[in-house]
Amino acid sequence: MLHIECPYCGPRDEIEFSCGGEAHIARPSEPEALSDAEWADYLFMRANPKGALAERWCHGLGCRRWFNVERDTVSHEILRTYKMGEPRGGGSGGAGA
């Protein structure tokens, strides 16, 4: 089980959290202006790196707030956790759109 540092509550067990997938995917500001391929890229295409990945987690059994995690997908090491809206560090994710 992962040990995740919630930026609001501190370190807790993974079982309190749920993983929301890739972080930093911004909804396009003018969806009607996108081509089908661009829309597909926003909606479906995902960074799936073997290494550092920025992803969203929700502390569902705690403060119930969403935040971001940088995690290594091979070692599962959590490199960093940070609040929504804070600038990203390393890690793939949100490359499209």
Add this chain to the structure above:
Amino acid sequence: MKKNKRYSIFSLLRNARNYHENWAEAWRSPEPKPSYDAIIVGGGGHGLATAYYLAKEHGITNVALVEKGPIGLGNTGRNTTVIRSNYLWDESAAIYELSLKLFEGLSQDLNFNVMLSQRGLISIGHNQHDMREIRRRVNAIRLNGIDSEMLSMAELRELVPILNLSPNSRYPVIGGSIQRRGGIARHDAVAWGYARAADDRGVDILQHTEVTGFRIQGGRVEGVETNRGFIAAPKIGVAVAGHSSVLAEKAGFRLPIESHPLQALVSEPLKPIFHTVIMSATVHVYLNQSDRGELVMGAGIDAFNSYAQRGSPMILEDMLAAAVELFPIFSRVKMMRQWGGIVDICPDASPIIGKTPVAGLYFNCGWGTGGFKSIPGSGFVFAHTIAQGEPHEIAAPFALDRFTSGALIDEHGAAGVAH
């Protein structure tokens, strides 16, 4: 190098005289040639089946299959060996049924016993919603000409006497369905059988050959860079499951795939007690008893992306709780081994088979949690797609461009499993 002789009762007797010390190798380990007519990347079941059908069905025998480790040690050797074709949508039914039909003749076709055991696959329901969904699926499956029946409680009790059907259990079983042609097969034998038969037709199986990049000129693939040097081919088929996104990135495009760990475990060997396969979507467990007597159980995926080939204990705990609730008789059975495989999951839980943005480069991926059962069908249609340059009609709906057109094939909860 001895010739790869046909296996039979006579070859068995002949080799028994020599204490089985003179069996020929089942496949060669050749040096890579500088170029081939086609290269298959990935030595799991899907890649090996593709290479075999390229040679058998399309006469393309100048083929290399490159695999970064030994063949069959990825998800092909890590699944719970379940085979079924009870899928909801027409597109899925077509490809999984093709696969099941090929499985039914596979041991004869490959001259290798894949130990197919069509012992029946039972899906159980625990509430009214489950039962409505199971009934809907049974009807949809039957409309596609595939066997599937509802099971009453009395039939369930007769088929699986050790199943806990008490109304007092935490999630009481209230009914189910069965695909009698479903069952299990020996997963390693599928890989070895395809490898041996493909090698027999001239395919070079290159183990410990890792693809490090693609050579692409003017939007067309020219070959693969490997740790054993560059190998040229005008057509390249990639079937690498969990690592599909990694190879797609090397070829310069993105896939709608996330890689997750999926776990399974086996118990100590027991005497025969459980002769079907049971799966429950609601409490999420699927299990069978192997021919060696081990209980083989599968869990769900971890929610996060991973390439680590191991899953979280809490996922196992959930699955074991469900298994023990359904089968109290197994509560003291010791588990021997537990492992994880990396499965490639698409947003619609259906595979991607066909062309990519790079000409001459084909991908077969996204099989997610259901790859083993689809090996023969997947290899058959992927070989056609590579040989003809156009998708096989059964593969066509599974093209990558469905994510642009929106024609998704939503098999989440496919035939009664919740992942």
